[in-house]
Amino acid sequence: xxxxxxxxxxxxxxxxxxxxxxxxxxxxxxxxxxxxxxxxxxxxxxxxxxxxxxxxxxxxxxxxxxxxxxxxxxxxxxxxxxxxxxxxxxxxxxxxxxxxxxxxxxxxxxxxxxxxxxxxxxxxxxxxxxxxxxxxxxxxxxxxxxxxxxxxxxxxxxxxxxxxxxxxxxxxxxxxxxxxxxxxxxxxxxxxxxxxxxxxxxxxxxxxxxxxxxxxxxxxxxxxxxxxxxxxxxxxxxxxxxx
Ligand code: 2AL
Numbered sequence: 001x002x003x004x005x006x007x008x009x010x011x012x013x014x015x016x017x018x019x020x021x022x023x024x025x026x027x028x029x030x031x032x033x034x035x036x037x038x039x040x041x042x043x044x045x046x047x048x049x050x051x052x053x054x055x056x057x058x059x060x061x062x063x064x065x066x067x068x069x070x071x072x073x074x075x076x077x078x079x080x081x082x083x084x085x086x087x088x089x090x091x092x093x094x095x096x097x098x099x100x101x102x103x104x105x106x107x108x109x110x111x112x113x114x115x116x117x118x119x120x121x122x123x124x125x126x127x128x129x130x131x132x133x134x135x136x137x138x139x140x141x142x143x144x145x146x147x148x149x150x151x152x153x154x155x156x157x158x159x160x161x162x163x164x165x166x167x168x169x170x171x172x173x174x175x176x177x178x179x180x181x182x183x184x185x186x187x188x189x190x191x192x193x194x195x196x197x198x199x200x201x202x203x204x205x206x207x208x209x210x211x212x213x214x215x216x217x218x219x220x221x222x223x224x225x226x227x228x229x230x231x232x233x234x235x236x237x238x239x240x241x242x243x
Pocket of ligand 1: 009042043044045075076077078115116117120147180181182183
């Protein structure tokens with residue numbers, strides 16, 4: 001089985017980190033195909049960044065479908081382009097926020113999310129509502145860490161995230177903590193050990209859920225709104241998407 005994981009931002013170091021986390025999570029015999037778009041923002045920290053990342057992400061998903069990937073994971077916590085990607089794919093397509101919130105709701109009554117910048121909180125709040133997690137999510141906290149600071153050695157990013165996770169544990173009555181950025185994929189184990197609560201990295205659980213769904217013979221429904229996109233003409237820079 002082959003699982004595609006796409007980092008929708010264009011940071012090569014972050015893509016390498018996500019690929020490594022995905023390979024660690026993948027069951028034996030599962031091949032991981034990891035990539036990021038050729039065009040787009042280096043980090044995704046708001047609505048504009050998300051919108052600008054989606055066309056490149058969809059090109060990667062189309063390539064993953066063409067190369068025979070059995071399942072797909074979108075490795076950005078806003079789950080940008082998730083429903084559009086599902087229209088393109090036959091296999092399951094999972095977002096890391098979706099996977100992490102569902103995992104958290106299965107192992108704790110309440111969870112908190114620790115994300116990067118304050119301006120991304122509203123994006124995660126919207127996903128909490130969309131995924132029916134309002135009764136499970138205690139709070140969404142920002143560590144005020146820019147996404148690319150997670151790739152810099154000596155940036156104190158990890159310390160700030162640990163302290164925000166500690167506050168989530170102590171002040172929110174959160175039984176589990178969800179990390180709100182794919183760039184935090186290498187931190188979950190260490191923070192969980194330090195704080196003594198489950199800390200969930202969405203890359204890890206999304207790869208496992210995607211493998212489980214595809215392994216069970218389940219793919220994206222092609223009945224209804226997730227059917228293949230309607231064939232039509234696209235003009236200008238998107239002419240290549242024309243039927
Ligand atoms: C993210 C993420 O996972 N990747 C990225 O570029 N931005 N999420 C976030 N909350 O900042």
